[in-house]
Amino acid sequence: MLAWALHRLTGLGVLLFLLVHIADIFVISYGAEEFNSLLFIYHSLGFRLMEVLLVGALYYHALNGIRIILIDFWDRASLIQQQLFNATIILFFLTFIPTAVLMIRPLFD
Numbered sequence: 001m002l003a004w005a006l007h008r009l010t011g012l013g014v015l016l017f018l019l020v021h022i023a024d025i026f027v028i029s030y031g032a033e034e035f036n037s038l039l040f041i042y043h044s045l046g047f048r049l050m051e052v053l054l055v056g057a058l059y060y061h062a063l064n065g066i067r068i069i070l071i072d073f074w075d076r077a078s079l080i081q082q083q084l085f086n087a088t089i090i091l092f093f094l095t096f097i098p099t100a101v102l103m104i105r106p107l108f109d
Helices: 002-030 032-037 039-043 045-073 075-108
Strands: none
Touching: 002 032, 002 045, 002 075, 032 039, 039 045, 045 075
């Protein structure tokens, strides 16, 4: 149940980012000055932290999606779905922590 809820939440988070990104890119149609006036948002601490959360959501969603595909297409995977979920969580932390450190490091320089 936890895997299902996290998969849905991360999917909604990625969708929300995509919608905001589309709206942001739409501002370019009003001209370069208007778009450049919004760039300060991308350099703020809050946005940088939200970017880290976005990467975490993408990593979890992708890894859990692979787990779901395995369960759907490999008959024996349903017998080991708890181990697959544990592997998903371990792989998530092994990939997300180094990425988060690399993304946050420039904030402290």
